[in-house]
Structures are given as C-alpha cells and as structure tokens.
Amino acid sequence: MSPRPYVEVTDLKKTFDVSKPWLNRVLEGAPRQFLKAVDGVSFDIRKGETFALVGESGSGKSTVARMVVGLLNPTGGEVSIDDISMTDPGQRAQRAKLRRKMQMIFQDPYASLNPRWRVDRIIAEPIRAFNVVEGEANIVARVGELLTLVGLHPDDGKKFPHEFSGGQRQRVAIARSLASNADFIVCDEPTSALDVSVQAQILNLMRDLQEKFGLTYLFISHNLAVVRHMATRIGVMYLGRLVEVSDAKEMFTHPRHPYTRMLLDAVPDLAMSGRARIPVAGEIPNPITPPSGCTFHPRCPLANERCKAENPLPINGVACHAVIEGRTLAHPVAA
Amino acid sequence: MSDPVISVRNLQVEFVTRRATLRAIDGVSFDIHKGEVLGVVGESGAGKSVTGAAIIGLIEPPGRISGGEILLNGRRIDNLPPEEMRKVRGRKVAMIFQDPLTSLNPLFRVGEQLVETIRTHLPMNERQARDRAVELLTEVGIPAPEKRIDGYPHEFSGGMRQRVVIALALCAEPDFIVADEPTTALDVSVQAQIISLIKKLGRERGMAVMLVTHDMGVIAETADRVAVMYAGRVAEIGPVRDVVQRPMHPYAKGLMGAIPTLEAATDRLVQIPGSMPRLSSIPRGCAFNPRCGEVFARCHVDQPLPLPVQGRQVACHLYENESIKTAEVAR
Numbered sequence: 001m002s003p004r005p006y007v008e009v010t011d012l013k014k015t016f017d018v019s020k021p022w023l024n025r026v027l028e029g030a031p032r033q034f035l036k037a038v039d040g041v042s043f044d045i046r047k048g049e050t051f052a053l054v055g056e057s058g059s060g061k062s063t064v065a066r067m068v069v070g071l072l073n074p075t076g077g078e079v080s081i082d083d084i085s086m087t088d089p090g091q092r093a094q095r096a097k098l099r100r101k102m103q104m105i106f107q108d109p110y111a112s113l114n115p116r117w118r119v120d121r122i123i124a125e126p127i128r129a130f131n132v133v134e135g136e137a138n139i140v141a142r143v144g145e146l147l148t149l150v151g152l153h154p155d156d157g158k159k160f161p162h163e164f165s166g167g168q169r170q171r172v173a174i175a176r177s178l179a180s181n182a183d184f185i186v187c188d189e190p191t192s193a194l195d196v197s198v199q200a201q202i203l204n205l206m207r208d209l210q211e212k213f214g215l216t217y218l219f220i221s222h223n224l225a226v227v228r229h230m231a232t233r234i235g236v237m238y239l240g241r242l243v244e245v246s247d248a249k250e251m252f253t254h255p256r257h258p259y260t261r262m263l264l265d266a267v268p269d270l271a272m273s274g275r276a277r278i279p280v281a282g283e284i285p286n287p288i289t290p291p292s293g294c295t296f297h298p299r300c301p302l303a304n305e306r307c308k309a310e311n312p313l314p315i316n317g318v319a320c321h322a323v324i325e326g327r328t329l330a331h332p333v334a335a
Numbered sequence: 336m337s338d339p340v341i342s343v344r345n346l347q348v349e350f351v352t353r354r355a356t357l358r359a360i361d362g363v364s365f366d367i368h369k370g371e372v373l374g375v376v377g378e379s380g381a382g383k384s385v386t387g388a389a390i391i392g393l394i395e396p397p398g399r400i401s402g403g404e405i406l407l408n409g410r411r412i413d414n415l416p417p418e419e420m421r422k423v424r425g426r427k428v429a430m431i432f433q434d435p436l437t438s439l440n441p442l443f444r445v446g447e448q449l450v451e452t453i454r455t456h457l458p459m460n461e462r463q464a465r466d467r468a469v470e471l472l473t474e475v476g477i478p479a480p481e482k483r484i485d486g487y488p489h490e491f492s493g494g495m496r497q498r499v500v501i502a503l504a505l506c507a508e509p510d511f512i513v514a515d516e517p518t519t520a521l522d523v524s525v526q527a528q529i530i531s532l533i534k535k536l537g538r539e540r541g542m543a544v545m546l547v548t549h550d551m552g553v554i555a556e557t558a559d560r561v562a563v564m565y566a567g568r569v570a571e572i573g574p575v576r577d578v579v580q581r582p583m584h585p586y587a588k589g590l591m592g593a594i595p596t597l598e599a600a601t602d603r604l605v606q607i608p609g610s611m612p613r614l615s616s617i618p619r620g621c622a623f624n625p626r627c628g629e630v631f632a633r634c635h636v637d638q639p640l641p642l643p644v645q646g647r648q649v650a651c652h653l654y655e656n657e658s659i660k661t662a663e664v665a666r
C-alpha cells in the first residue's frame with residue numbers, strides 16, 4: 001500500500017447562492033440566502049478500492065463527486081489526487097496530466113452520449129484529445145478493443161446511441177471512460193436508470209474491469225444493496241455532511257450512526273427474514289434552513305439537548321454525540 | 336374462498352401502429368381478493384402498467400383491449416361505454432400514479448381537489464366533503480391536516496404529496512386500487528413509510544390492491560401474491576414468499592439472482608444475457624427462449640401456458656411433468 005492515499009479530500013465545502021435577484025432584495029428587503037450543499041466533508045480513497053458515497057436526494061453526494069473531478073469549484077477545502085492538488089492554482093500543469101487518468105460515468109446514458117455522433121467517434125474522443133494512440137488505423141483498432149472489452153461488438157461502433165438499449169449505452173459510456181487509460185473513475189449513480197437484470201450485467205462488468213486494470217472507483221448511489229455489492233468502504237452523507245465512514249462489511253453488520261441504521265432499516269427486506277427494524281420517521285429537511293446542531297436531530301431517536309445545540313465532529317468515522325457518549329436505544333424485538 | 340374483487344381473464348391488449356399491430360399484453364389472467372395485495376413485477380416494457388391501465392379503463396387509442404374480459408365483483412367492466420366506466424372509475428376502482436407532482440393539479444389547493452373528487456362520487460355538501468377530506472388526510476398520516484388542506488401541491492414534499500394522492504384515491508372508498516410504481520420517485524426512507532401506509536390501508540379497508548413495481552424488495556414487503564411478467568405474459572404467479580425465495584421459472588430465477596441484497600455476500604450477481612425483446616419481434620414459442628439457460632427444442636415452437644405447480648402457476652415447459660404430478664396429488 002502506498003504511504004499516502006490515492007485521493008484525499010479535506011474539509012470540502014460548497015455553498016450555492018440561492019438569493020432572490022438584486023432588485024427583489026432591494027425592494028422587498030429580502031436577505032441573501034445560501035445553501036450549504038456540502039459542509040466540511042473529509043475522506044480518502046486508497047488505490048484500487050471502491051469508495052461509495054450513499055445518502056438520500058439532496059444530501060450532496062453528486063456535488064462532492066463533481067468537485068472531486070473538478071467540474072465544480074469548491075467554496076473551501078482541499079482535494080488532491082495522486083499527490084497533485086485539484087484546487088491549488090499553482091499546480092495547473094501537473095493537473096493537466098492528471099486529467100487523462102480520471103473519468104466520469106453519469107447516471108443517464110441517454111443524456112451523456114452525443115446523439116449526433118457515431119459510437120466509435122464518441123469513444124475515440126478521449127483518445128484523440130489526449131493523444132493516447134497515434135495514427136488513424138491504431139485508433140480504430142483501439143476503439144474495437146474497447147468495445148469488445150465492455151461486451152459489445154467492434155461493428156457496433158458504426159451505430160448511433162439511439163440504436164442501443166439503456167444497458168448497452170452505459171457500456172459505451174464505460175468504454176469511453178476507459179479510452180484514455182484512466183485509473184480513477186467517478187461513477188455517479190451508474191445503474192439507477194437501468195432495469196435490475198441489466199444493472200446486474202453492468203455491476204459485474206465494472207467489477208471485472210476493476211480487477212483487470214486495478215481501477216479506483218468513487219461510487220455514488222442511493223441504493224444500499226448496490227453499494228453493499230460494490231464498495232470496499234462507504235461514506236454516508238446527510239444534508240451535506242458525512243455522518244459515518246466505515247468498512248463496507250462493518251457498516252452493514254454494525255451500523256453505528258442512527259441515520260445509517262435508519263437507512264438500513266428502510267431497505268425492503270427481500271429475504272423476509274423478519275429482522276428487527278426501527279420504523280422510519282420524518283423526511284430530509286430543507287437544506288436552506290437546516291436544523292441547528294446535528295442536522296439529523298429532529299429525526300433521531302437518540303437526540304437530546306446537546307444534539308440540538310452542538311454539531312458533532314467525526315470521531316473514528318462517526319459524527320454523533322450519542323454514539324460517542326454511549327447512549328443507546330433498545331433495539332425492538334423482531335415483529 | 337370468497338369471490339374475487341377483480342378477475343382478469345385471458346386479457347389481450349394491442350397497439351395498432353402504421354407498420355404492424357403490436358400485442359403488449361398477451362393472455363394475462365389473475366384474480367385479486369378482498370384485502371389482498373397482488374404485486375406485479377417485471378422490467379420496463381413487460382406490460383405491467385398497461386395491465387393496470389386496462390383494468391381501470393385508461394387504454395387510449397391506438398391501444399385497445401382486443402380479447403379477454405375483466406370482471407369487477409362479478410360484473411364485466413372492460414366493455415362498458417366510456418360514460419359508464421367514468422362512474423366506476425374513482426368510485427369502485429382508483430389509481431395511484433408514480434409521479435405525485437403530475438397527478439395533482441398545481442393550480443388548485445389540495446383541499447379543493449379532494450372535495451371535488453368526494454362530491455363527484457358521494458352525495459355530500461361542501462362542509463361534509465371538507466370534513467371527510469381532513470379525515471382522509473389524517474388517515475394517510477399528514478400532520479396538521481386542518482392547516483395543510485389549504486396548501487398547494489408545491490408546498491408539500493415528495494412523500495407528503497404521494498400521501499395526498501393516496502388520500503385522493505381513497506375518497507370514494509373504492510373496492511380496488513391500482514398503485515403504479517407508487518414509490519419509485521421517492522427516497523428509501525420515505526418509500527418505507529409509503530409502503531407500510533398502503534399495506535395498512537389495504538388491510539384495514541379490505542381493499543384489493545394491485546401493486547405495480549419493478550422493485551422486488553417493495554413487493555416482498557407488501558404483497559401477498561406476486562405475478563412476474565415478461566414480454567406481456569405472466570411467467571410465474573404465486574404466494575410472494577414462495578416466488579421470492581424459490582422461484583421456478585428461469586426468468587424469475589434470473590431476476591431474483593440479479594438483485595443485489597443486503598444479506599448475501601456474493602461476489603457476482605446472476606446475469607441474464609441480453610435484454611427484453613421489442614414488441615415488434617417477440618420470438619416464436621416462449622418469449623424468453625433467446626435468453627434462457629435451460630432452453631430446449633419445444634421452447635422455440637410452443638408458447639407455454641400457465642401450469643399449476645405446487646400452489647402457483649408457472650408458464651414454462653420445464654414444469655410440464657411436475658404439473659401433472661401436482662394434479663395427481665390433488666386428485
């Protein structure tokens with residue numbers, strides 16, 4: 001293992017200005033409003049592992065992913081990949097080299113492929129942009145190789161995206177992400193637009209490719225079962241904060257943060273094992289006016305006065321006063 | 336057992352297009368009894384939603400019901416004139432749609448929408464209807480209903496909006512509800528709440544519920560029986576525990592294995608090769624034959640009919656002998 005983690009994210013913050021237009025503010029006296037989409041998130045990813053971020057909509061998972069690859073500028077904090085800072089303006093030159101090593105796979109394969117380009121041109125684009133392979137014949141050969149790798153036929157390169165099904169399109173997106181020999185891939189809900197049988201094909205493919213090329217994944221999903229299948233380590237997000245980071249196995253057998261436990265209990269029980277569950281209460285609050293202290297306290301069965309006042313900082317991967325103080329809830333007996 | 340609330344017999348739905356007539360539903364049969372939840376699963380294009388729409392009479396041209404019959408409490412409803420059907424719909428059968436934002440009118444307060452629906456179907460004045468609306472909102476778990484009844488749909492969160500839609504469906508105390516992907520647009524923690532609400536209401540009011548979803552987990556939580564659909568046909572139908580834990584039809588087996596679960600620590604998911612055929616090119620014989628691992632000569636020729644096997648119905652030639660055995664045991 002390398003001495004430093006491959007990806008390091010430190011105290012990452014992103015604030016969006018959601019104020020009304022200037023004229024309204026002047027006339028109505030409305031104050032400026034800010035939405036803290038990501039509020040002090042830190043984690044690291046080791047080479048060759050899959051780090052997953054889970055959380056409900058609006059928890060800031062995708063915003064983190066976009067800041068990690070540099071599609072959004074952070075308001076504060078630090079991202080470094082392979083010891084090169086993504087945020088320091090002085091390292092622009094090194095960053096350019098890093099670009100080819102990271103790629104992104106998006107949720108909707110209908111929107112992420114140019115409908116007017118043939119698939120071979122879509123896949124060849126990163127090859128040409130980074131001069132990975134010289135010579136037209138070599139590029140054609142490389143594209144054919146990539147298509148075979150993701151389970152398509154080299155002749156499929158002559159087709160347009162609309163001629164493919166959703167799963168096949170996602171395969172094309174994966175082939176494109178591998179075209180520049182990337183070794184860090186950010187996957188933002190790569191299977192949530194797909195049917196289960198197709199989702200299984202794509203997840204298996206992603207694992208095979210990881211084994212073959214030693215890829216490092218940052219995997220964003222709201223589906224805990226999918227995350228369980230893919231991840232080595234997991235970070236759980238709630239309202240822009242990371243509430244728990246732990247080993248994937250550990251997370252599912254011994255969830256520590258009350259929110260993680262609630263999320264796990266909310267997953268429909270396919271095995272019908274009748275495992276003990278705490279009923280879920282409430283909904284994710286409006287992020288423009290988040291609750292004071294620990295943002296989870298209005299929904300938390302363990303909350304007390306301290307949780308309302310003081311924002312818990314992560315200790316050993318859990319940001320929760322109750323866990324640190326050892327407050328526990330008697331687990332309900334299996335129904 | 337009592338007579339079923341809804342009985343679908345050999346239903347066929349066709350869509351007429353310029354090139355060809357596409358058969359979206361091909362011989363689907365099932366019954367749903369009082370207080371029972373039938374889950375209908377399948378991938379996109381399997382015909383789940385079309386089946387639901389056919390039952391409540393919402394198939395619009397170029398689609399049409401081309402065969403079979405639908406009985407509500409023993410009375411045929413698939414051939415009612417549109418005006419008659421409009422009275423049945425909402426009063427006796429109701430529907431909950433996937434997207435709660437598009438099924439509510441954004442320009443009217445939720446109270447007005449509830450009162451309108453109640454007064455259309457029940458002989459009540461404005462005051463009584465409003466009281467009933469508040470009652471319904473309380474029942475579906477909306478906090479402070481006297482206040483929220485005057486809110487507009489956009490003032491509600493996704494989960495709360497879906498609760499309003501459920502209240503709307505309950506207005507006239509229907510005997511049968513079609514819930515078409517009621518939790519797909521919601522987060523898991525909210526989904527769990529909506530599932531238990533639908534389950535509770537179905538049981539308390541003795542309604543028959545047809546729950547259409549692509550999420551097997553939701554079915555396992557809610558349904559009493561489940562129908563697995565593939566390419567417009569029912570592949571397997573039976574008690575939910577049997578079908579989920581010991582599926583028999585090769586497609587049902589593949590589908591269950593493809594779902595990642597919290598419990599299993601498998602490295603690879605079961606993979607069904609290929610994808611669902613287009614309606615214009617459904618293979619001859621069994622529609623699943625190009626993707627099936629246990630295919631044999633007969634599958635390419637004969638379309639398998641649903642056979643009774645161990646308390647369920649399986650449409651697969653593999654179970655021909657088993658089915659005969661089951662029949663003999665019964666005799």
